[in-house]
Amino acid sequence: MNGFFDIPSDLDNTYFGLIGLHLREALLPVLAGLLAALPLAQLCVRFRWLYPPVLGVTTVFYAIPSLAVFVVLIDYTGQTELTVMIPLAVYSLVVLVPAIVDGVRSVPEETLAASTAMGFGPVRRYLQVQLPIAVPAILAGLRVAVASSISLVSVGALIGNQGALGNLLADAQKYGRPELAVNSVLTTAVLAILCDAVLVLVRNLLTPWMPRGRRQRPKEAAARPEPQEAAAK
Amino acid sequence: MDSVTKRYPDGTVAVDRLSLEIPDRSITVLVGPSGCGKTTTLRMINRMVEPSEGTILLDGEDLQRQPVTTLRRSMGYVIQNAGLFQHRTILDNIATVPRMLGRGKQKSRERAAELMERVGLDASLAKRYPYQLSGGQQQRVGVARALAADPPVLLMDEPFSAVDPVVRKGLQDELLRIQDELGKTIVFVTHDIDEAIKLGTMVAVMRTGGRLAQFAPPAELLSDPADAFVEDFLGADRGIRRLSFFSSAGLELTRGPVVRADAGAERLAAADGAPHLLVTDADGRPLGWAEPRGLSAGDLAAGPLLSCGRPFVPGTDSLRAALDCAVLSPTGWAVAVDADGRVIGVVSQQTIGEAIRSAHGAGSPGDERTAEEPADVTKVAP
Numbered sequence: 001m002n003g004f005f006d007i008p009s010d011l012d013n014t015y016f017g018l019i020g021l022h023l024r025e026a027l028l029p030v031l032a033g034l035l036a037a038l039p040l041a042q043l044c045v046r047f048r049w050l051y052p053p054v055l056g057v058t059t060v061f062y063a064i065p066s067l068a069v070f071v072v073l074i075d076y077t078g079q080t081e082l083t084v085m086i087p088l089a090v091y092s093l094v095v096l097v098p099a100i101v102d103g104v105r106s107v108p109e110e111t112l113a114a115s116t117a118m119g120f121g122p123v124r125r126y127l128q129v130q131l132p133i134a135v136p137a138i139l140a141g142l143r144v145a146v147a148s149s150i151s152l153v154s155v156g157a158l159i160g161n162q163g164a165l166g167n168l169l170a171d172a173q174k175y176g177r178p179e180l181a182v183n184s185v186l187t188t189a190v191l192a193i194l195c196d197a198v199l200v201l202v203r204n205l206l207t208p209w210m211p212r213g214r215r216q217r218p219k220e221a222a223a224r225p226e227p228q229e230a231a232a233k
Numbered sequence: 234m235d236s237v238t239k240r241y242p243d244g245t246v247a248v249d250r251l252s253l254e255i256p257d258r259s260i261t262v263l264v265g266p267s268g269c270g271k272t273t274t275l276r277m278i279n280r281m282v283e284p285s286e287g288t289i290l291l292d293g294e295d296l297q298r299q300p301v302t303t304l305r306r307s308m309g310y311v312i313q314n315a316g317l318f319q320h321r322t323i324l325d326n327i328a329t330v331p332r333m334l335g336r337g338k339q340k341s342r343e344r345a346a347e348l349m350e351r352v353g354l355d356a357s358l359a360k361r362y363p364y365q366l367s368g369g370q371q372q373r374v375g376v377a378r379a380l381a382a383d384p385p386v387l388l389m390d391e392p393f394s395a396v397d398p399v400v401r402k403g404l405q406d407e408l409l410r411i412q413d414e415l416g417k418t419i420v421f422v423t424h425d426i427d428e429a430i431k432l433g434t435m436v437a438v439m440r441t442g443g444r445l446a447q448f449a450p451p452a453e454l455l456s457d458p459a460d461a462f463v464e465d466f467l468g469a470d471r472g473i474r475r476l477s478f479f480s481s482a483g484l485e486l487t488r489g490p491v492v493r494a495d496a497g498a499e500r501l502a503a504a505d506g507a508p509h510l511l512v513t514d515a516d517g518r519p520l521g522w523a524e525p526r527g528l529s530a531g532d533l534a535a536g537p538l539l540s541c542g543r544p545f546v547p548g549t550d551s552l553r554a555a556l557d558c559a560v561l562s563p564t565g566w567a568v569a570v571d572a573d574g575r576v577i578g579v580v581s582q583q584t585i586g587e588a589i590r591s592a593h594g595a596g597s598p599g600d601e602r603t604a605e606e607p608a609d610v611t612k613v614a615p
Contacts, residue, residue: 114316114375117279117388118330119305132320209320209362 004179008171011161022164022191025156026149029085033092033145040093041100042126051101058094066091066152070159079160088152092145099141103134136210139203143196150192154184165191237287239273239443247273248443250287255435258416262433264423266466270443271422275388278420279308291386306330309379309387309417314395315371317363323349323374324359330382341381348377351414353407369400376408380415389421393428405431426467430455430474438463452478456593476553479592484547484555484585486569486578494520494534501525509564512538517575519544522564544568547577552592556585 005015013021044051069087077083107130115129154166161167168184171177204212239248248270255261263271276282277289280301289296296304317326327345332338349356352373363371372392379387393401405428412419423429429436430451438446438454440462447459455475458464464471490507492500494514501510509522512533521538542561545554547569558567559582566579 108314108316110312110314110316111318112316113281114310114312115318116281117305117308117310117312118378119302119333121302124333129318133318135320207320209322209364211364 003177004183007168008175008177008180011167011171018165018167019187019191022150022153022166022188023195025081025084025153025162025164026088026191027146027195029088030092030142030145030149032085032089033096034142036089037093037096037100041097041104044097044101045104045130055098058090058097061090062094066155067158070155074159079162081156081162083159084153084156084162088149091152092149095145095148096138096141099137099144100134103137103141104130106137107133132206135206136203139199139206143199146195146199147192150188150195154188237274237277237284237289239270239277239282240285246443248277248284251439251443251445252287253437253445253448255418255420257418259434260412260419260421260432261435261437262421262423262429263437263439264426264429264433264466265439265446266441267424269439269441271424271439272390273443274439275390275420275422278386279305279310279388281305306334306382307384307386309382309384311372311375311379311387311389311392313391314368315363315375315392317371317374317378319363322360322362323354323366326363326374327377327381329378334382344381345377348380349374351380351411352377367400368396369404372396372400372404373407376404376411380411380417385418387417387419389419391422391424394423394425401428408432427474430477438466473553473556476556476589476592477551479552479589480548481545481550481552481555481569481588482548483592484552484569484580484588486547486580488578490566490579491576492533493517494532496533509539509566511541511566511568511576511579513576519568519570519576522562522566539563541568544570544574544576546570546572552585552589555580556582556589559585 007013007015007018011018040054044054064087066087069090070083073083073086077086111129111133112125115125120129154163154169157163157166157170161170163170165184165188168180172179172181172184237248237251238246240246251270251274253261263274265271273282277284278296280296318329321329324342324345327348328338328341331341331344336344346356346359349359354370354373354377358366358370363374366374372395375392379389393404396404409432421429421432423432429438433451435448436451436454437448438459440446446466447454447463449457449459452475454463455467455471455478458467458471467474490509491511491513494512507525510525510533512520512523514520514534519541520534521541523533523536523538540563542563543558545558545567547555549572555567555569559565559580562568565582567582567585568576569578569580571577
């Protein structure tokens with residue numbers, strides 16, 4: 001495994017430079033997808049009839065292979081990072097719209113009624129009640145989007161070396177250095193796992209109100225009936 | 234409410250020409266079977282549902298004249314299952330409306346802490362999240378949240394129907410206590426007629442189709458149901474339940490059969506003729522009933538005693554409670570005690586029955602229905 005971290009000069013980058021590039025190419029599209037998905041999902045929640053067609057169309061997008069999209073996009077955006085990131089953003093959108101819609105819809109009816117009755121306007125209600133309660137569902141969607149985006153960036157190697165860590169796969173073939181392929185696969189996997197761990201951490205920080213914790217819950221449940229029993233006596 | 238109608242686009246009439254005058258600073262209960270439009274009626278008061286026809290006036294002012302969010306923030310709203318914000322702590326849940334009204338974070342939280350105490354929640358729950366609370370505790374938070382901005386009006390939509398009966402009774406008593414302290418104008422929706430009678434100063438019985446069947450104080454509802462629907466809705470033991478509204482203060486008590494455990498033969502002889510004697514301890518607290526035969530003077534408690542059951546407190550308890558004591562007593566005599574639990578006398582089922590008859594006569598003179606009711610009661614008494 002000599003030269004494991006010896007990046008061929010044609011990539012014009014260091015190992016850590018490739019990692020940074022990979023993360024940028026993977027995460028910017030997810031961010032763009034999230035920003036587009038939020039209003040789209042809200043429209044789908046507001047106008048129920050909109051959801052099935054939106055879901056249908058986005059699912060068709062998801063079915064188009066990224067390579068085919070690259071071929072079409074190259075005519076417009078050339079052999080650039082942008083060509084890689086556009087389909088990735090679309091894929092993220094496809095995953096995130098249903099996640100957000102389901103999350104927002106999971107807000108209990110009486111919680112919505114109570115917030116309306118307390119004088120929340122629609123915007124305030126969306127930002128302060130529906131969206132926060134949808135956070136676990138949104139983060140679940142983000143985890144899927146981020147993991148698939150990180151793995152898909154490598155395909156960019158096929159269009160003018162825009163695949164970041166994926167370019168190592170191409171170079172492994174070109175220079176007959178299999179250790180570069182191992183490096184590419186391992187590093188990509190580790191990146192995906194680390195990003196996922198960060199998202200889990202973010203979720204736990206954002207949702208202290210979620211029932212979790214294996215030790216805490218049963219204890220709570222056991223402690224609860226006591227006041228009632230006392231009252232009964 | 235003046236002739237208010239709610240008609241949905243598909244032609245369903247939820248509320249039909251309803252006119253109600255809801256009295257200030259008291260609890261008005263809307264009760265009826267499901268689908269009778271009671272929740273719709275409640276929601277028209279805070280304009281979550283807009284009436285199709287008719288007007289609703291609050292202190293003489295048309296509700297339509299106010300911006301809807303201002304109106305809602307001036308009315309507390311309590312809902313079944315509480316509808317708490319699961320993503321906020323208990324304290325922040327309660328502080329919601331004051332925060333929206335622009336009172337500072339610190340002030341709102343202080344107010345919230347004060348309300349937690351008022352509704353009987355332990356301060357240690359402040360930093361908890363709703364999932365960590367029991368149903369009854371969540372409902373208390375719901376009430377505290379509705380009271381947080383000190384609104385003059387409180388709307389309650391079946392707030393206690395999802396909790397078990399023991400907790401429900403606690404919450405009802407708590408509501409009555411809070412109402413005593415705060416004197417809000419409360420509109421309370423329930424499908425439970427017992428809850429309506431217990432809580433309501435005025436009770437509006439609604440029937441399917443959104444029409445008002447009767448609007449009356451609970452005692453009048455029980456004595457004078459407007460028609461067969463209301464009578465049926467009140468249930469079979471209407472006569473017994475009505476006794477809750479009559480005080481037991483006027484019952485004629487006798488001390489004849491009451492003897493202290495250390496009473497001598499002389500006292501026993503004086504009570505001769507009574508089928509049973511009520512033996513008390515030296516402080517006058519009841520120990521149990523004894524048969525006069527075979528009692529040894531000086532230590533009456535030594536022999537076998539029959540349980541004296543639960544005593545009642547004349548004046549505090551109702552005639553219904555007194556009758557209940559008599560029915561449950563093994564001897565047919567109810568034991569009356571003072572606030573400290575000392576026996577002040579006993580009363581027989583017959584005497585209670587007479588009191589019931591005279592109470593009914595005085596309660597609603599000239600009402601032919603009352604003639605049937607004592608008959609109801611005497612069936613139970615023997």
